[in-house]
Amino acid sequence: MPTVVDIQDVNPLDLSEELFHKYKAGTKPTGFVEQEEACELRRLVSTLIPLTIYDFLDGRRINGNGFFRGSLTDAFLFNSVFEGLHLSYEFSIVKIL
Known part of the structure; x- marks a missing residue:
């Protein structure tokens, strides 16, 4: 039987404003980390x-x-297909180059 994970010490919103704005959607790398x-x-x-x-x-x-x-099972399956599409596009680009 699976065990339930204790998540009392985990805070998913423990992200600083600075990190959020640095890595949010639409941002680009600005230098080394x-x-x-x-x-x-x-x-x-x-x-x-x-x-x-x-x-x-x-x-x-x-x-x-x-x-x-x-x-979540559906989400995991969807994500696998979605990432597979990314990989196939990357292989196509490599063939063009």
Whole structure:
């Protein structure tokens, strides 16, 4: 039987305004990332893993990007197909070059 992940210490909104504005949609790289910032980004991303596991085991339904996907399982399957499309476009570009 799967175990439920304890998420009491995880705060998904623990993102500073500076980091949010630096990496939000539509932004572009402006330079190299310092080691301290890279460690902070890694910490933030790793806090999402227990939340995702908890939501998956809890059977939560999601609504993403303006349309309903149903469950996290559906979202994972959709994401695999979506990333596969990205990869096929990248291979096509490499062939052109």
